[in-house]
Amino acid sequence: MDSLAPLLTACVFFVGSHFLMSHPLRRAMVGRFGEKGFLGVYSLVSLAGFGWMIWAFSQSPAGEMYWAPTNAIWIVASILTLLAAILFVGSHKGNPAMPDPDGDVIRTLAAKVPTGVFRVTRHPMMWGFALWGLSHMLVAPRMDSFLFNGSLVFLALAGSYGQDRKKEASLGDAWVKWERQTSFLPRLSQLAKVEPRILLIGVIFWLAATWAHNLFGNYGAGIYRWVGL
Structure with missing residues (x-):
């Protein structure tokens, strides 16, 4: 486990800095840098932390697989x-x-009837990160993968929950109404309501991202696991 200490440290920093800046340190940082300045500092610290995680992950020993990633697991992950x-x-x-x-845009959007991916979940971006991390843990069931991807999954879901509480406090009825019309957990039955254009772009993005694994010398992902390109 000592060999994974740098990765563990990077993961703790990445997750911890998000929660510290989003909650206990937010008011002081906004007072010091202003709202827009705070967002800039938040982004820089987050990018630095994520870069540290990637570097530490690349330097970590792969370790043993806890189960064999069968074709069935690859299909689920894909x-x-x-x-x-x-x-x-x-x-x-x-x-x-x-x-x-300013919160004005948020109030306007939250007052509307949810459409597109927001019919599936009110946190589509965070669930996207969580599902991405979960899929990688399924096909790479190693301790280094659990630390790296598990940190992303935890931050995405715990962060979404915390965001709901923060928005309830700052926006009041506007966000509560949005919560009543949407779901925290993904409702897969609502995927059929997503615009065809978004579905198409999503598929293209998925095809490009899974193909890009080859550029880094990794094994094929997605359909490229079975179709060599």
């Missing part, structure tokens, strides 16, 4: 990453959870 891609792509349009220093 479906999860496809869903993650669709949710992530769709989350960039009309997302009331996006940073909004």
